[in-house]
Amino acid sequence: MARIVMKFGGTSVADLDRIRNVAARVQREAQAGHEVAVVVSAMAGVTNQLVGWCQALSPLHDAREYDAVVATGEQVTAGLLAIALQERGVESRSWLGWQVPLHTYGAHGKARIAAIEGAELVRRLGAGQVAVVAGFQGIGPDHRVTTLGRGGSDTSAVALAAALKADRCDIYTDVEGIYTTDPRIVAKARKLDKIAYEEMLELASLGSKVLQTRSVELAMNERVRLQVLSSFVDAPGTLVVDEDEIVEKEVVTGIAYSRDEAKVTVRRVPDRPGIAAAIFGALSGQNINVDMIVQNVSLDGTTDMTFTVGKSDLPRARAALSDAATQIGYAEISADPDVAKISVVGVGMRSHTGVANTMFRALADKSINIQVISTSEIKVSVLVGAEYTELAVRALHTAYGLDAA
């Protein structure tokens, strides 16, 4: 007998039939003798509609009211799933964030979880009652509804699994697991049986939409065994686990890509101490995240500074740099949104050399020009022209021996 947290995303509970399907899956685990807590998202499309209403009424709406409005999506699903479970004879009840309670800090709209009081849930799980918990929501220090930011139900599920000391946290979604790369681009992509937390974290932050980055971070810190699997297909998914649990480590586990970034070049800035601080200080002052950075070799006392920002932040980044123009003292700003970031990720890199070189050679073989390079301990990322995305991903997938037989 195990204690399991099962999390179902929006597409898994998109309509009544799918909610019934989820109820059947939950029942199977309960009948196997497991203690089951379920975390649910809003029915697909609902959150977008609610967010749209808030924005239409006021572009700069009160985040506390936004939270009260959008949290209803998960509340509806939780109640409906409890009803569907009861209809199958499974004892269950719904739990809202304030009922658990799942305490968060006060940053409405993107609150972080402070603590979960799980005692009553544990007692009821022990008595055989399935807990259906509304994801994405909590209660703030102001005694009001908070939400955890888009994709927050993943984080709810992991935090609940940690609080309940669950044996496993199963994230049911519309894909069958974590793949070596996007199967829509590479037909030979393989589903991974296991992936290390750190690799999953890199993939999530590199644009993989399967898991929210914060949920992976939390799972890693709390050592929650995550499983990503399909709510539509009966097949084992991908376990996200501690690196030590993976015996046969690949050098590269996966290839990620993102078209969400834009390249910015600040031309002919004076090459003197403090210039980087001036540029990136202006951007961080506007809460604009900067990702890849490269500084050219200095010529005649000036240099070019190139970096990437989120595509949606590009207009604000331009404005922030214009405002700081005299302070920085540049000749020109150029921006290119037609870029893609291609990344190879793997914990095996730590103990293998030549990983980056394999990447550069594979891209050169396809005549793909590399615009910017950035590396971390378990990742190498390059910026290339957006039109090379698929070509680059396929070439790298083959070069690292990831293609399915």
Next chain:
Amino acid sequence: MARIVMKFGGTSVADLDRIRNVAARVQREAQAGHEVAVVVSAMAGVTNQLVGWCQALSPLHDAREYDAVVATGEQVTAGLLAIALQERGVESRSWLGWQVPLHTYGAHGKARIAAIEGAELVRRLGAGQVAVVAGFQGIGPDHRVTTLGRGGSDTSAVALAAALKADRCDIYTDVEGIYTTDPRIVAKARKLDKIAYEEMLELASLGSKVLQTRSVELAMNERVRLQVLSSFVDAPGTLVVDEDEIVEKEVVTGIAYSRDEAKVTVRRVPDRPGIAAAIFGALSGQNINVDMIVQNVSLDGTTDMTFTVGKSDLPRARAALSDAATQIGYAEISADPDVAKISVVGVGMRSHTGVANTMFRALADKSINIQVISTSEIKVSVLVGAEYTELAVRALHTAYGLDAA
């Protein structure tokens, strides 16, 4: 400066434009220096959809889960209206039932209000903040969301007005007030400036959909000054007040009709003590409400018993009587759903004679046969063939001098 509770029904908040319109009305009251608490219903159609989902998943669903699901409708409207008010520069916040808190007893799905802790609301109203309260919902002794039954937002508003000792409770709806009768049937129907609580109570229980019966009852007991008015037209509505406040009492204030009842006749039951108890005991055992009752004069030791039940209860009423057939000992049951109940209502009846006679004569003049009669202190009701509904209502409206000049 007054303290006002404003309540807006589903059609008044049916979309974002109407919510903006409501915000403008609320702002006007706030700018006039009043303290304003607003109670909102779900956007039109939302509650029906949520109820439909619960029923589709399980016809006999858990009322606690039903409450968690359907209460979201009002939660969304409350948050959206708070945003719309803030966008107009009006300080405001939303309040959910559990936040106020509005305590109810535990009967989920049709909970009654136990107590409202209004101190914090009063404090904030005093500081100039508009309170937007989600109607229809509260928190039960089990620390879960409860709802007050369909139309419950009216009751929320009146209870809140009583708890806050508000000077007035304005119920905004899609009609301009209370009319002498349904203007869709009688073109000469007049809007009433004032109506007594007891009259309004009779009209509500007789099928007028403008106010929930319980809300009128509560207003009467707590002496809350109600006003019914249009959220679309700028015009004074109808005040629902104590009888003493109405100087010129009409003998008859209004004509109501209902097509929601069916007539049942139990034929040739033994005319002995306890027979009524046997019949109506069988019905009340199934929670079937019986309205008008008439027992024929006894012939050869048997009698016919005729009464009305809600049309939707007719199949269950037949079943209940069949089950009790040997105990009651009747010859036959006949049922007629093609009937209408026509009622004349007025507190002036207490001091005037001949009111019923005017009714019977007016109907006889139109050759309308009266099937059943029932009376109360301030009401006379008759059952007639459904096809005579409009004819009867018009004839009575004229007979009691209610036609507009």
